[in-house]
Amino acid sequence: MADNSNRLQPGRRQFLSKAAATATLLALAPGVRLVDLARARAEDEPVTAAVRWGMLIDTTKCAQGCDACVRACDTEFGLTTSDRPEIDAHYIRKLDIRDEHTGKTYSLPMLCQHCEHPPCVDVCPTGASFRRADGMVLVDKHTCIGCRYCMMACPYKARSFIHEELTTQLSHAPRGKGTVESCTFCAHRVDRGQMPACVESCAAEGHHAMVFGDVNDASSEIGKRVRQVPSRQVRADLNLNTAVRYEGL
């Protein structure tokens, strides 16, 4: 009987093993999720150059006539149109391209290329235009004086000046009349471990033409793709080492 008292009953043993498995799963799951969420960091943790956010756009998958990425961006940042399209702000836009010699047409999204050597940052007199350690090129809205020199300097026409009083700003996207703005790579989303709005919408449409992630991480999807598939930078002659690359051009 004494032996029997030390032996676990089958029902009890089953319960304990299930409990242990559940505890292990609960302990590991957040870690697994952290890896999934593109290495999200705590809000008070500084960004580092260990990460370089980048985007790979497969032009062969980018559908002509589809502007899901543009609409998603407009919604995410509260961008609106006016009665004068020349002054509207565009963070991302679809370019329709036709080869003059072969007649081949294709389409691709153009946005801030988040250069490693951004001309906009070089020319900004106050340093309002800056590059975050993880490669995102942003505008400090508190020190932008609205001189527009960055717009003169950008080879990609990525920046917009705000010509009118705005009333539709969103709390995560501070904007204002008299300053310059552009694509932020959805820093507010990426810092929370989410994908940029354009990338998410492209996937939701089923095109999967945009891949976003840490290009320094050879095991990430983008890290693998840029190492395996030929891709190119727009205006590669300027040697700006853009974070946005295009495949199939």
Next chain:
Amino acid sequence: MKTAHYRTIEGRSAGYYGLLGLLTVIVLAGLAAAHYMEVEGHHVTGMNNQIVWGTPHVFAVFLIVAASGALNVASVASVFGRAMYKPLARLSGLLAMTLLVGGLAILVLDLGRPDRLIVAMTYYNFKSIFAWNIFLYIGFLAVVVMYLWMMFERRMNQYSTTMGYVAFIWRLVLTTGTGSIFGFLVARQAYDAAIMAPMFIVMSFSFGTAVFLLVLMAAYRWTACTLGDAIVHRLKNLQGIFVAGTLYFVLAYHLTNLYAAEHHGIERFLLIDGGVYPTIFWTIQIVLGGLVPLALFYLPMFRRSRIWIGVGAALVIIGGLGQVYVIIIGGQAYPLMMFPGTEVSSNFFDGAVGTYTPSLPEIVLGVGGSAFAVLLTILALRVLPFLPRSLSDADLTTDGGPSAVADEIRSAQT
């Protein structure tokens, strides 16, 4: 060497007060235009997200370039030792300062956030040529103030030549900085060229001398003082060389571009089919601002006439404004070349020529800033003795002595 005697202008005539009043009204209108643009936002201007720098920048860059050129006359006296120009050095320094202040006022008032001027003064990115220019402009004003003080203050006269050298070097660096605003822009086909800096220097010689000549002629005409032919004709000849020099740089710029297939698009645009820009280039910049002044300055039938010399100088200014317009606005209007050999289109006007029509507020701001420069000049002329009492031929010393003056007059008459 004769000692020049200087005077203030009396400034009590109806003409003086009339001019003062007119300029004040224009300056106030400029301020009102800037206020309107700031309150409403830049959508009330012709500028947009394609043409981000407009008419205010044309006036501002012209005035800033002319400012450093206006100092030429002083430099010719101090650095190149031409004694004949010495009496004109004070006016030269004054114009250098007032033109710069007028240009900077326009530039600042056109900012998207002019209320953040203090930010521009306290946050610096030293890789930016704009940030450098802020120091170059302020430093230029300081250097010219010192230079003027050394010319005005008898005890300091001995240092004025040294200060003249400092000012001369500073103005060369300053205009290199202004030209490099465009020269350093790798993105655009019309810019990204080292020739921008020296071209702007020669443009500054030309525009600055033209403004100086007109102000000098007006000041002496309206105060009924003697302005001899010798000095006017020397300045005119100098002006002619600068006009030719500017034409040479424009030619070198376009020839270099024309040689490279990658620039054929922008050249075709600026010289042939770019709409208003080739028209301004050929008629205003080249013919009115270059060839006609050269004819007026050197053809026997015109070159003796003060009126035609004045007209020539005015045309240099008009041509200069046209040239800066083509550089700044024409350069932006041509679309960015992201994919050479393709036709690009989008709802953000990619691949399309930028549209721009100067708006009234922009023009009023630009003219207002220019009027501010003139207003400061005529106020200063009344307060301090900038002008020599007489610039008659007999009162001027040339480097070759009185006989050289006689030669100058003779050559002017033949």
